[in-house]
Amino acid sequence: MSAAVLTPDAVRAIDGRLERAGLLDPAMEIAGLAVARAVQERWPSGRVLLLAGGGANGGDALVAARHLLAAGREVTVLARPATHPLTRLNRRRLRAVGGEVRPLTPATLGRAARDAAVLVDGLLGTGFRPPLRDDLARVIGALNAARTRDLNVLAIDLPSGLDATRADVPGAAVHADVTVTFIGPKPAQLFGDAAAQCGEVRTVPLPVPAAWIQDVQVAARPDDATLGALLPVRTASAHKGTAGRVWIVGGHPGTVGAPALAGLGALRAGAGLVTVHSAADVPLVTPELMAQRHADLRTFLTSTGLTGTGARPDAVAIGMGLGPEAPALAREVLDWEIPTVLDADALQPDLCGYGHDRCVWTPHPGEAARVLGVPTPEVTRDPLSAARALQDRLGGVVVLKGGPSVVARAGDLSVARGGHPGMASAGMGDTLCGILAALLAQGLDPWDAARAGVRLHARAGEIAAVRFGYGLGATDVAHDLGRAWADLRAAPLTGVYAGV
Numbered sequence: 179m180s181a182a183v184l185t186p187d188a189v190r191a192i193d194g195r196l197e198r199a200g201l202l203d204p205a206m207e208i209a210g211l212a213v214a215r216a217v218q219e220r221w222p223s224g225r226v227l228l229l230a231g232g233g234a235n236g237g238d239a240l241v242a243a244r245h246l247l248a249a250g251r252e253v254t255v256l257a258r259p260a261t262h263p264l265t266r267l268n269r270r271r272l273r274a275v276g277g278e279v280r281p282l283t284p285a286t287l288g289r290a291a292r293d294a295a296v297l298v299d300g301l302l303g304t305g306f307r308p309p310l311r312d313d314l315a316r317v318i319g320a321l322n323a324a325r326t327r328d329l330n331v332l333a334i335d336l337p338s339g340l341d342a343t344r345a346d347v348p349g350a351a352v353h354a355d356v357t358v359t360f361i362g363p364k365p366a367q368l369f370g371d372a373a374a375q376c377g378e379v380r381t382v383p384l385p386v387p388a389a390w391i392q393d394v395q396v397a398a399r400p401d402d403a404t405l406g407a408l409l410p411v412r413t414a415s416a417h418k419g420t421a422g423r424v425w426i427v428g429g430h431p432g433t434v435g436a437p438a439l440a441g442l443g444a445l446r447a448g449a450g451l452v453t454v455h456s457a458a459d460v461p462l463v464t465p466e467l468m469a470q471r472h473a474d475l476r477t478f479l480t481s482t483g484l485t486g487t488g489a490r491p492d493a494v495a496i497g498m499g500l501g502p503e504a505p506a507l508a509r510e511v512l513d514w515e516i517p518t519v520l521d522a523d524a525l526q527p528d529l530c531g532y533g534h535d536r537c538v539w540t541p542h543p544g545e546a547a548r549v550l551g552v553p554t555p556e557v558t559r560d561p562l563s564a565a566r567a568l569q570d571r572l573g574g575v576v577v578l579k580g581g582p583s584v585v586a587r588a589g590d591l592s593v594a595r596g597g598h599p600g601m602a603s604a605g606m607g608d609t610l611c612g613i614l615a616a617l618l619a620q621g622l623d624p625w626d627a628a629r630a631g632v633r634l635h636a637r638a639g640e641i642a643a644v645r646f647g648y649g650l651g652a653t654d655v656a657h658d659l660g661r662a663w664a665d666l667r668a669a670p671l672t673g674v675y676a677g678v
């Protein structure tokens with residue numbers, strides 16, 4: 179199953195259609211029931227304190243309170259004045275079954291939190307627009323102050339105070355242990371500091387026709403079965419010449435490890451022949467890797483490059499540790515119009531307009547900011563928009579690296595799953611470039627190579643992390659690519675790194 183990533187506009191569009199179809203009330207009932215079930219499953223005893231805002235997010239909290247009451251749980255409900263008609267209706271329904279609703283202030287919250295085991299945050303959801311009003315900022319301050327080891331917080335849809343479209347934290351915002359969201363994850367639940375405040379994210383489907391979601395999704399999140407099916411299958415009669423020839427063009431005195439790691443990534447991702455072309459002496463991290471040093475790399479690429487007999491690469495990865503000559507050399511390679519991965523020093527604004535359909539560009543947020551001419555926080559605040567803008571300027575396919583990475587092609591975005599925080603270390607991106615080049619060389623189109631390659635790399639990181647913890651190295655990850663490949667081909671992803 180592939181879950182869509184939604185923006186609040188997308189959610190509102192769905193809300194509008196649910197309302198016109200008379201289905202908003204049952205949708206809220208299912209949302210509230212799912213919250214009650216999550217509380218029961220995760221924290222089966224103790225008093226539940228539910229905070230209800232005026233909008234539909236508060237309505238979900240009131241429905242949850244009714245179901246928890248019916249299940250025999252002790253509940254306390256503190257609420258803001260209801261503004262949404264369904265929230266008013268669900269107040270009446272809660273009262274009809276004996277539930278009490280008292281006014282919410284920082285003081286009532288502080289007192290009620292003292293004997294509660296779980297706090298359910300239904301103050302603000304996707305309808306919140308920053309900046310937060312002071313009265314609610316004080317309530318959120320009191321909520322975070324009450325959160326202790328003995329008082330866990332479950333956020334409905336989104337921790338209150340987060341803007342669902344943004345990866346940063348705009349002001350006072352709830353820290354949740356669990357977030358129960360609906361239909362699909364929103365950007366704030368996937369990226370940056372905002373995602374860190376969501377805790378564990380659980381996605382609950384609502385009875386919304388799949389076509390409605392298809393119409394409004396901003397990005398796909400393909401699962402392992404989908405991506406595993408894209409990986410190449412080698413036939414019994416294959417030989418090294420048919421398994422993909424990769425050239426790595428990189429390295430400069432002082433930065434010779436980068437192309438070596440890219441080469442290792444390419445070998446472990448199944449390329450038959452991998453040659454590193456460099457102006458420096460590149461360490462042979464494994465003897466299967468071929469390395470050629472060129473006194474003049476540009477002359478090699480312009481005169482010898484593609485004209486050499488029988489030496490044509492099926493794919494090139496260029497830029498890793500390549501130094502200041504990178505843009506000029508990248509332009510030469512781009513002229514060949516063969517599958518090409520461009521990374522690091524080859525990610526420059528003056529290459530905008532030189533890309534072609536068979537390119538994959540792999541910037542991290544700093545490189546992305548350089549290409550776009552904006553400060554880095556602008557990229558990290560909204561990685562989906564940044565990936566779209568990069569693709570627009572560079573062409574082909576863009577992999578905006580991060581936790582998680584975003585893959586963009588014209589008209590399409592895809593958000594990767596999984597990975598491990600230990601992968602935030604030097605050389606990890608170089609290995610990824612080698613993987614992508616290997617998949618391109620084995621015949622995958624750039625969109626499939628990027629989506630499958632990013633996931634393969636992330637899965638290998640998850641596997642390597644079991645042995646190395648946070649001290650992961652790029653070579654460790656490269657060596658687990660075989661196991662990651664087997665996992666994606668054969669088994670669905672399970673476990674803590676599966677993401678939402």
Ligand SMILES: NC(=O)C1=CN([C@@H]2O[C@H](COP(=O)(O)OP(=O)(O)OC[C@H]3O[C@@H](n4cnc5c(N)ncnc54)[C@H](O)[C@@H]3O)[C@@H](O)[C@H]2O)[C@H](O)CC1
Nearest residue numbers: 206209232233234235302303304305306307309310311335
């Ligand atoms: N389609 C779905 O997924 C469903 C979602 N549901 C829930 O509905 C909310 C969204 O509800 P909405 O009424 O649109 O908005 P909120 O409840 O999030 O917030 C409205 C509430 O917030 C106040 N407000 C807005 N900005 C500020 C601010 N800067 N400072 C203070 N207060 C602010 C505003 O005045 C309103 O009172 C979604 O998250 C889900 O939880 C449904 O359950 C059904 C289907």
